[in-house]
Amino acid sequence: MNPSTAQAQVIVDELVRCGVTDAVLCPGSRNAPLSFALHAADAAGRLRLHVRIDERTAGFLALGLALGSGRPVPVCTTSGTAVANLHPAVLEASYAGVPLLALTADRPPQLIGTGASQTVAQPGIFGDAVRLAVTAAVATRAVGEQGRWRSMVDRTVAAVTGALGGAPGPVQLNLPFAEPLVPEPGDADWPEPIDGRPDGAPWTAVRRGCRTAPVLPLDPSAPTLVIAGPGAVDADLGGAPVIAEPSSDRWPDGLRSGPWLLGVPSMAGLRPAQVLVLGRPTLHRPVQRLLADPDVAVYAVEDRAGTSWTDVAGTVRAVGAAPALSPPAEWVDAWRSADAAAAAALDHALDDADTPDGLRLARALLAALPDGAALVLGSSNPVRDASLAAVPRPGLTVLANRGVAGIDGTVSTAAGVALAHPGPAYALLGDLTLLHDTTGLIVGPDEPRPDLTLVVLNDQGGGIFSLLEQGAPEHTAAFERIFGTPHTVDLGALCAATGVGYVQVDDLADLPAAVATAPGLRLVEVRAQRGGLRAGHAALRAVVEGAVAPVIAGG
Structure with a gap:
């Protein structure tokens, strides 16, 4: 050999x-x-x-x-x-x-x-x-x-x-590797058995240790808001209100309208005395503004694996293990009353077809998925749409590429998740994210094929920029070409070329049937418009404020 x-x-x-x-x-x-x-x-x-x-x-x-x-x-x-x-x-x-x-x-x-x-x-x-x-x-x-x-x-x-x-x-x-690079006739398929080790065991056994962090020096009884991102560890939160990103394990326990509430002026009286950060939250600007507030004490829970903590504003006072929390019951109740009012108003508004399509799609999709499903959320709008509109629920494994939050490789990431997950798998993507990884649709005839349904909101360009500074009215003349980046790709034809199943959904009432569990790799296209995205989000913020203000005033 x-x-x-x-x-x-x-x-x-x-x-x-x-x-x-x-x-x-x-x-x-x-x-x-x-x-x-x-x-x-x-x-x-x-x-x-x-x-x-x-x-x-x-x-x-x-x-x-x-x-x-x-x-x-x-x-x-x-x-x-x-x-x-x-x-x-x-x-x-x-x-x-x-x-x-x-x-x-x-x-x-x-x-x-x-x-x-x-x-x-x-x-x-x-x-x-x-x-x-x-x-x-x-x-x-x-x-x-x-x-x-x-x-x-x-x-x-x-x-x-x-x-x-x-x-x-x-x-x-x-x-x-030096040549020759191919086996010779008569070579054995595998090396001879190794002596002195159990069958199938590695040559050198290495066990992973766990870190033990000191308990954080915070006041467990103070009004405490928990902010949770991917990688959040278990902690006894004592009923404290949680604003969790969908790819956090704490999302099922989170407030439905948390990111909206942080931007509501009438919530100022419920501002927490301290914030406990679990994992790596990165999605929402109102969250980052809260963490940057010098009048709020910010603490981060250390990951046992030693992952570095998130502290963009440089305000974290200590990193360690979380003590059991016991925030004031009336303060917690006030947050939950505000969340209930905001959630009801959001749902009423999202029932209107004139509200942003991405938010409506995210709400409908996460409600339609079966228990035991895995869902990969694309970066840019899809993960934010899920966070802003979907009802937090157990029974799902929600994942996202939030390490550096790029849109590249998301189709392939979702395919890998589907191949590893024991239940059905789905992904919610934007059209540019799909097009950035079209080779992820190519699976050879002899390869394990993922059971994966890709739900693609196709607004023919980059919708996320409409919500950022680039989308302000004064940049209208340049916006569409250099940020909107419109395209005319026929997604049905793309699927036909790559052997991927395809269906177009024109009415979200038909979405549950379209995403019903089926084997193989499929794409569900939902077409949308980008034009009113900025105004639509502004209108929803006003709806939340209108619903929350009387609840806070009456409380």
Whole structure:
């Protein structure tokens, strides 16, 4: 057996021993040793292999698999720009704490800087986005190095899962392979059994530790508002009002209209004395303004994995474990009364077809999904629409790429989540997010196919900018071309070209039937207009204020 083949087979075998159950592969020549080894592991039922033609798509598919399963997932590429195309997924994994392993094949070091084809300086290519970057020595013999190779894999898996300390996140294992790159006739499929270890166990067993943080020095009985984002940890909140983003585990306990209430002037009398931040909230400007208020004491709960806390305004006074809260009952009741009034007014307003289509779609979709479903929310408007309009509910696994909040790779992330999730899977996307990852729709005939329904709000451009400073009336002359970025893509034709099921929904009353559980990859298109988005949100803010003001005044 040639050295490159032997090294690749040992690496894949050790990854399986470390708990890897899925791997993503892109075709190439330099990564041929790993490609053969991964194919053999798939054929033997030791892992499930997913092959994709585009490295950026492959990176986000692996990210979605890891996000949905919580297990490390390797994505294997050939050398050169193939590696660079993993960078967006690596960045998202880094900031979201997702265990993604970039398994990058490389040329032997003597070829670097010689002008050899598909050769770049790959060690360190991801900078500080990775928890660890390891470049292996070129294998020069097929025997005698098994322990070294296995130890290297165990170290990288420990880093990717956070077992070495710190948060889980991406790791690069860079593997220079010398020719020959393909197995020889008569080669065994797998390395010989290793001695002195239990069957199937890793070469080096590494257990992940947990941090124990000191209790926060806050007043548990003070009026306390909880702000929760993705990664929120469990805490005894004592009934305190919670404003949670949909991709937070605390969302089912959250106030329905929390982000709206923070922008209502009449709520000033209910301003909290202190705020407890769980996870990484990033969605809403009223939340960020509250956290920046110097008159409000802000505390952050530490993640046991050691993930860094969120403190954009630099106001956090301490980071630690949350004590059991017991805020004043009358203050909590006042918040809940305001929320009930705002929610009723919102629902009444959203029943009107003239209100923003994205908000109405998010409310309808999250109500229609079956218990046990997974939902991936696209960045920009969809995740905000869900937060502003949907009724918080248990029974759903809601995920989003909020590490760096990009729109790239979302189709592939959702496909990975669907392949890892035991129940039905859905995604709510905007049209530009879909078009940014059209290669995510391409699944080869021999590949595991996700059961995934993509619900796409097609307003033919970038709706989010209508709600930002760029959407102000004084920028009208330039807005549509450079921010609205209109397009004329026929999504039905795109689905026909890629073999994806397609249905168009013209009436939201038909949405539950359109998203009813069905196997395969499908796209449900809901067409919308962007023109009244800014005015529509302003009108809803006025509706909430009108509903809340008399409740607060009467309380």
